[in-house]
Amino acid sequence: MPNVDLTEWRTVLVTGTDAVEWLDDLVSAGLSGEDSPRRSLLLTPTGRIRADFHVVPTDGARLLIQDPIQPTAIDDLLARYVLSSDVSLERVEAPQVAEWTDEVLHPAEAADGMSIEEFDEWRTHEGIPRFGVDMDEDSLPQEAGWERFIDFTKGCFMGQEAMAKIRNMGGHPTRVVNALMAEEPVAAGTQLQNNAGLVTSAAGTDVIARVQWNARDGELFTESGVRLLDRG
Numbered sequence: 001m002p003n004v005d006l007t008e009w010r011t012v013l014v015t016g017t018d019a020v021e022w023l024d025d026l027v028s029a030g031l032s033g034e035d036s037p038r039r040s041l042l043l044t045p046t047g048r049i050r051a052d053f054h055v056v057p058t059d060g061a062r063l064l065i066q067d068p069i070q071p072t073a074i075d076d077l078l079a080r081y082v083l084s085s086d087v088s089l090e091r092v093e094a095p096q097v098a099e100w101t102d103e104v105l106h107p108a109e110a111a112d113g114m115s116i117e118e119f120d121e122w123r124t125h126e127g128i129p130r131f132g133v134d135m136d137e138d139s140l141p142q143e144a145g146w147e148r149f150i151d152f153t154k155g156c157f158m159g160q161e162a163m164a165k166i167r168n169m170g171g172h173p174t175r176v177v178n179a180l181m182a183e184e185p186v187a188a189g190t191q192l193q194n195n196a197g198l199v200t201s202a203a204g205t206d207v208i209a210r211v212q213w214n215a216r217d218g219e220l221f222t223e224s225g226v227r228l229l230d231r232g
Contacts, residue, residue, distance in 0.1 A: 043159025127179025
């Protein structure tokens with residue numbers, strides 16, 4: 001897994017006697033009693049994604065690390081919920097480099113790491129969706145298989161009822177995010193035929209596309225006729 005330069009990423013330190021319990025009541029990951037890194041989401045009451053970020057324990061506090069391309073900073077989203085809790089949110093500069101995986105992020109001792117542009121190209125080749133690029137604030141976690149960032153065994157969290165309803169009633173999103181391979185290079189922003197979807201990320205012939213649910217199993221072509229194949 002690559003080391004990523006975090007100097008441009010948003011890094012927020014959450015401290016205070018209520019910090020862990022307060023966070024656990026809001027975010028999708030289970031944090032109570034856990035002392036290892038977690039990837040988490042902040043959802044709306046209807047289950048839409050507001051933020052995707054990593055939670056890293058540090059000296060009894062929690063470090064929140066967020067991709068800067070996301071539309072709203074995680075500390076701005078969380079600040080409105082502090083109220084009377086003993087919680088403080090502070091922007092900090094460390095860590096500078098971390099080993100990034102699709103599940104967790106570990107601060108690293110490396111001298112340097114991938115720039116955001118290099119990271120974006122790498123994760124497109126790997127078929128890894130990026131919130132703020134391949135998904136937006138109208139997206140559900142289920143569009144990209146991000147239910148794995150939700151702890152369904154813990155108590156209440158923002159969006160819990162919506163997530164439980166989809167899970168228990170067998171619902172599905174109206175679109176999905178798929179890793180595809182084009183028969184020739186295409187650009188991000190390319191529309192698919194028959195309003196089937198949109199190419200959201202592209203690196204050579206490797207693409208990620210947001211595809212309508214009813215079109216996900218059919219043949220996909222760009223409007224110019226380039227075929228897109230599932231990378232499997």
